[in-house]
Amino acid sequence: MSADARSAPHSIGSAVASASSTTSSPSAAEPRLLAGSPIAAEIRAGLSRDFAAFKERHGYAPTLAIVLVGADAPSAVYLQQILRTCAKVGVLGRLVEIGSDVTPDAVCTEIEKLNDDPAVAGIIVQMPLPAHIPLATVIDSIDPAKDIDGIHPRNAGLLALGYDGFLPATAQASVEILKRSGIEIAGKRVVVVGRSNVVGKPASLLLLREHGTVTICHSKTRDLSRQTREAEILIVAAGKAGLITGDMLSPGAVVVDVGINVVGDTLLGDVDFESARGVVSAITPVPGGVGPLTNAILLTHLLAAATAQAERATAKRAPGTRDD
Numbered sequence: 365m366s367a368d369a370r371s372a373p374h375s376i377g378s379a380v381a382s383a384s385s386t387t388s389s390p391s392a393a394e395p396r397l398l399a400g401s402p403i404a405a406e407i408r409a410g411l412s413r414d415f416a417a418f419k420e421r422h423g424y425a426p427t428l429a430i431v432l433v434g435a436d437a438p439s440a441v442y443l444q445q446i447l448r449t450c451a452k453v454g455v456l457g458r459l460v461e462i463g464s465d466v467t468p469d470a471v472c473t474e475i476e477k478l479n480d481d482p483a484v485a486g487i488i489v490q491m492p493l494p495a496h497i498p499l500a501t502v503i504d505s506i507d508p509a510k511d512i513d514g515i516h517p518r519n520a521g522l523l524a525l526g527y528d529g530f531l532p533a534t535a536q537a538s539v540e541i542l543k544r545s546g547i548e549i550a551g552k553r554v555v556v557v558g559r560s561n562v563v564g565k566p567a568s569l570l571l572l573r574e575h576g577t578v579t580i581c582h583s584k585t586r587d588l589s590r591q592t593r594e595a596e597i598l599i600v601a602a603g604k605a606g607l608i609t610g611d612m613l614s615p616g617a618v619v620v621d622v623g624i625n626v627v628g629d630t631l632l633g634d635v636d637f638e639s640a641r642g643v644v645s646a647i648t649p650v651p652g653g654v655g656p657l658t659n660a661i662l663l664t665h666l667l668a669a670a671t672a673q674a675e676r677a678t679a680k681r682a683p684g685t686r687d688d
């Protein structure tokens with residue numbers, strides 16, 4: 365295990381620790397809205413200070429490299445968001461655009477150049493990749509110390525074992541929004557709908573780490589509503605607009621809707637908000653829930669990666685330090 369991977373945080377840094385619970389003020393009949401934007405704004409404010417201090421100490425602003433293979437309209441929207449967030453907090457965003465007609469080897473070569481570039485502290489690869497580029501090959505080529513979205517098998521393994529490593533930012537955001545809103549997870553019956561490597565599975569492991577009693581559902585789960593009705597806390601990351609309706613929820617449940625579905629010109633979650641609102645005690649809105657928090661959390665990982673790399677470089681330069 366590299367020193368960087370070991371020293372990366374499993375809980376997010378000081379910037380997040382200072383963010384407080386933020387909710388709207390619902391009427392008696394309305395559920396509490398768990399809004400991510402104000403929490404994200406607090407995290408970004410902390411990050412701006414922390415990246416300014418990093419630049420002062422080390423003499424450069426770290427770079428986040430975003431690898432985009434082929435053109436994909438939803439990716440383009442996301443990329444503009446993350447690049448704007450980088451600019452706001454003093455991070456250099458570098459978009460590495462690769463045409464879709466490349467070989468898997470060519471993609472890995474580009475990533476290896478970023479691995480070797482000391483200015484680049486973190487690398488994310490925009491999904492989905494073109495069908496002929498194997499995801500596992502690309503993921504394996506990322507240096508785990510720069511894998512700030514926790515997709516490399518080393519970071520995924522660290523999470524599974526409960527060790528420190530980079531966490532997938534969306535999964536972390538879905539748990540962090542509960543914690544920052546003061547919602548107790550320990551001992552609760554938690555149901556997660558979705559088992560992807562980037563959201564459902566890591567979110568389940570994080571909820572287990574928080575001592576929830578976790579059930580994971582997926583497309584082959586029989587009688588999904590029987591499972592979801594058991595949930596005191598329900599996390600939904602299925603990518604199916606309106607999959608979960610009010611009749612599938614237990615009264616007073618807390619719901620985190622990770623889904624982002626573009627339907628016509630509207631963004632919809634995986635939970636049918638209108639039918640859920642009369643049943644649940646708290647729910648994340650879409651948009652404005654988990655989404656805004658994800659980018660802010662990703663940049664807390666970038667800060668941790670940049671700091672670990674800069675300190676290692678400083679230690680290597682120190683007189684009498686052996687480079688072994």
Ligand code: NAP
Pocket residue numbers: 534557558559560561562563564581582583584585588601602603604607622623624625654655656658
């Ligand atoms: P994904 O890779 O497509 O995984 C979807 C998961 O949902 C799979 O495990 C699938 O089961 C399960 N599923 C699909 N239909 C289901 C059904 N009818 N009943 C039960 N389970 C079902 O998607 P993802 O990358 O995890 O993303 C999930 C959602 O989160 C998407 O809407 C995505 O846009 C959104 N997202 C949001 C953010 C953010 O920042 N808020 C970031 C990333 C993703 P199988 O494994 O059996 O196929």
